[in-house]
Amino acid sequence: MAMFTDEKLLNLLLQYNPWWRGIQMSEKSAPPHRRFAFYEAKKLLEHPDLRRFVIISGARRVGKTTIMYQLISELLAKGVSVRNIVYLSFDNPILKLGGFEGVLRAYENAYSTEGEVYFFFDEVQYAEDWEVWVKVLFDSRPHLKLVATGSASPTLEKGSTDSGVGRWSVLRVPTLSFYEYCDLLEISARPQLPKGIRPTQLYKMDKGDLTDLMNKLSPLQQHFNRYLTVGGFPELALSRDDALAQRMLREDVVDKVIKRDVLTLFNVRNPxxxxxxxxxxxxHSSSIINVTTMCKELDEMNKSTLTSYIHFLKEANLIYISDPIGVDGKGILKGRSKIYVADAAIRNAVLMLEDVITIPEEMGIMVETAVYKHVAAFYYTSNAQVGYYRRLKENEKEVDVVVELPLGRLLCEVKYRENTHVKETDAIIELTNDEKAKVQGSLIITKRAEDYGVTQHHSRIPVVRIPAPAFLYLLGNAEKEGYTARM
Structure with a gap:
């Protein structure tokens, strides 16, 4: 038990918290660029009335630790006492085994503190009984504030449900949006945009103003192609070696999650x-999954096992599951979910695809994946449901992305191809015209920079065509301006 002495744990604390020794936070650890998730975490951490611990969940390399260091940097800049800020990573085997109790004992025996104390715990799911100790900390130390991260959501959200009601909030961090990607790389083609632009409301713009807006956004197309292939992982996006970035994506994001995180947290017996x-x-990303067919194609895998594995991959932030949404009161494909890989670049890296930009079918899959991810992330903090629509009969008409809001629905159909002609009988037009569907906005996501504007259909509300890079960038801009749940 010598490895768990106060002296041993205190030495680890000193190593993890260099500001205790007068060493300033480096810009590499806490870069000046801030993600949207940083501001959400800061708002929760600093809320004057509602005390909540913050649990940040997301895939590996999306920048969770960076967000914590940025929060620490701001606290230090505000003059918070250095010993009142404690960072730990429970990825460390000694801390993993020593647990919360030992760390807390070593810290409190060594230092007396006044005022608010801030704990930052990285990869908290590796600490035994973490949710119990976080509950104890919340209840017994009213002046303590805490931020924790984890790469796998299940234990975090289970802990939030079991012990954390009213005590902590889980904040999921997706990979970089296209807007954040452009901002991080400080792309010179980023346009200055007027305030209040929302993609679903573009039909209200004067034709000349809409043309000016699309012309401003069109130079982003070349950067959009790289975004799709390299992905929304900050460190990899900043790399100049795209081939190495793809390899690191395979090894650090995918392999470690599947071969380590998921196996450890879910006790998977057959990796x-x-x-x-x-x-x-x-x-089969962006496709509707038939579990029975999938079991047969995977050597007669047990259906229950397969269903569990899909759930594990979702909770490990490697995939999204898009469920069918009823819109027009007619039959839908119940129980048949669409699966999207969490970032288009993950799929590219795993399948080791080359020259995907030149393959129309692959580009269509990547763009639909990106659109779903952006919309799902945009509505994550709201009560909206994001799924898809597909009718059982009449040629199984489909709308790729449907947002279910309390007062109506939004529709997005991805047509990333040269010819984006949509018939009056297509699902997006029929649903837009159906008063029972309560559609509030309809968008067709296109490929060419010049393929934009209101369609010629006589619809109840105008259906708008918008190029994919423009749509994703404007969605990110709306998020920055605080138009969450108002696409």
């Missing part, structure tokens, strides 16, 4: 089966 499931989902 090879799990890898096969993820590979299959990568190959």
């Amino acid at each position: 090879l089966q799990l890898e096969k499931v993820f590979l299959y989902l990568c190959m």
Whole structure:
């Protein structure tokens, strides 16, 4: 038990908290660029009336630790006492085994503090009984504030449900949006935009103003292609070696999650089966999954096992699951979910695809994946449901992305191809015209920079065509301006 002495744990604390020794936070650890999630975490941490611990969840390399260091940097700049700020990573084997109790004992025996104390725990899910100790900390130390991160959501959200009601909030961090990607790379083509632009309301703009807006956004197309292939992981996006970035994506994001995080947290007994499931989902990203068919194609895998593996991959932030939404009162494909890989670049890296930019079918899959991810992330903090629509009969008409809001619905159909002609009988037009569907906005996501504007259909509300880079950038701009849940 010598490894768990106060002296040993205190030495680790000193190593993890260099500001205790007068060493300033480096810009590499806390870069000046801030993600949207940083501001959400800061708002929760500093709320004057509602005390909440903050649990940040997300895939590996999305920048969770960076957000914590940025929060620490701001606290130090505000003059918070250095010993009142404690950072730890429970990825460390000694801390993992020593647990919360030992760390807390070593810290409180060594230092007396006044005022608010801030704890920052990285990869908290590796600490035994973490949710119990976080509950104890919340209840017994009213002057303590805490931010924790984890790469796998299940234990975090289970802990939030079991022990954390009224005590902490889980904040999911997706990969970089296209807007954040352009901002991070300080792309010179970023346009200055007037305030209050919302994609679903573009039909209200004067034709000349809409043309000016699209012309401002069109130079982003070349950067959009790289965004799709390299992905929304900050460190990799900043790399100049795209081939190395793809390899790191495979090794650091995918392999470590599947071969370590998921195996550890869910006690998976057959890692090879799990890898096969993820590979299959990568190959069929953006497709509706038939579990029975999938079991047969995966060597007669047990259906219950397969369903569990899909759930594990979702909770490990590697995939999104898009469920069918009823819109017009007619039959839908119940129980048949669409699967999207969490970032288009993950799929590229796993399948080792080359020259995907030149393959129309692959580009269509990547763009639909990006659109779903952006919309799902945009509405994450709201009560909206994001799924898809597909009718059972009449040729199984489909709308790729449907947002279910309390007062109506928004529709997005991805047509990333040269010819984006939409018939009057297509699902997006029929639903837009159906008063029962309560559609409040309809968008067709296109490929060419010049393919924009209101369609010629006689619809109840105008249906708007908008190029994919423009749509995703404007969605990010709306998020920055605080138009959450108002696409």
